[in-house]
Amino acid sequence: MGGPAVKAAAETLGGACTEVTEGSESTEVSCRCVCKPTFYNSSGTCISCTDSCAVCKDGTLTGCQQCSPGKILSFSIVSSESADCVDQCSVSSECAECGITIDGSRYCTRCKDASTYPFNGVCILNTQRDAYCTSKANGVCTTCSSGAFLMNGGCYTTEHYPGSTICGKQSNGKCEKTKEGYGISPDGKLLECDPTCLACTAPGPGRCTRCPSGALLKRASGAATGSCVGLNACVDGYYADGDACLPCATPGCKTCGHASFCTECAGELFVSLDGRSCLGECTGNKVVGEVPGGVRRCWCERGFYSHGPRVARINPPPRSCVKTGTNQARSTSVTGSPSSPQSV
Structure with a gap:
């Protein structure tokens, strides 16, 4: 976007003006205006998204990418270009269980019709979405194709919300790397991590698998999970090793240079x-x-x-x-x- 018209529209219709540096060697600073998430850019003008849409695609009135809490995206086709916001999941003629909540909205985890399964939290026929579900039973998907990842009985994609906010990398029908604050158990269940974790295998401070920058993963010898602690907390029988805080191997050791070398x-x-x-x-x-x-x-x-x-x-x-x-x-x-x- 650019030009006075865009700036005026952004300021009056809810846009946010941000200073940016143009050119890798230049110190010249200009004002670039961008539309707020609930607005989209249409020929230099910030236009309001449809009702209940929290983030919409530039140039597309109905191209909602994320809904407000209490609403979810209805995927009538594969592309999100024409996705609309509908009421969140409720037990009905289509959904038997609403077992997952993401960003304040409930999603379906088991469909009533055995020929359907949850795709991005909405019940669809298995013939749709290029058969993202490769194995299903009793209204849930048990295996997803390489183009999606399994989560709470449904297939989700990293290209569309809510899967995009949970998983950063999918592979072979599973989420290979979750995003900050989330984890997915080996059987495909969504886990909300302890606030101190970047990723986890279960809720709670002792189930972290990754920690924020500047923190160490304090874990027992041979354990895959632990708690995220600061550098000053890796003491009294523990030592720092890369991004991990590991126990000294010597019984009674307070300070060690590495696992088997005690200094105090x-x-x-x-x-x-x-x-x-x-x-x-x-x-x-x-x-x-x-x-x-x-x-x-x-x-x-x-x-x-x-x-x-x-x-x-x-x-x-x-x-x-x-x-x-x-x-x-x-x-x-x-x-x-x-x-x-x-x-x-």
Whole structure:
């Protein structure tokens, strides 16, 4: 859209004027007017959509793409160009169950006539829509074609509302990736996620599978779901790994660099020489030592050096202590002075 006529129409008929930058290198700013969702652009003029239509297609009076709460789209043909808003689902001669609510509107989940099934929440004959339903029984669809995805007994598409607000990517008759705030169970049931989740397998804060930017998925070892937490909440037995917050593998470990390398134990426990255990006491040729920050760990006694394999990148403490001057001590690369307790 463009020009004074469009701007005037937008301002008087409910349009919204937005500043945009024109050109990737230009700093010139111009005013571009766009019609509000309940209006559509017709030759530079914002025209009101039909009653109950929340979003309509530009240039088409009856091309409603989303209805107001309490209304749903009636798909008389495949294209949404002529879709109208009708009353939301109610148990009637066509629908036996209205088992799903999306954005304040009820949709059919089981049709009364066995020859029909819910398509985008409206009962239709299986001969329509190029047979999006490939397997049906008792008024519901059990399998959808590759052009749709199964949800609550019906087939929905990502091209049309309400499927477009639920699923971002469909494949092989299923929703491969849901949109923010939704999930679909393995048996095709719509799930409204906990507000902290981007996607989930069931309602509730512990069933998240994806989290918003800046949050971590805190889950138990081997679990596919968990809770979305901030970076500062990934503590006390957990560590951050990419976009996940995972538990330390060492029992009693409070802080770990990765799953099996403990850097601080809880309570009065000590970090073992190899960093893979939390001990009640240090035994053998080892003594208890304190390090900056008050972390309790096992050190080698005076006259002994820490000895054992080092692992690239994480350098965990070795597994044993050997006397200063032995062949083993000479062959082991360590840091520190032999006159002080040693720990790596």
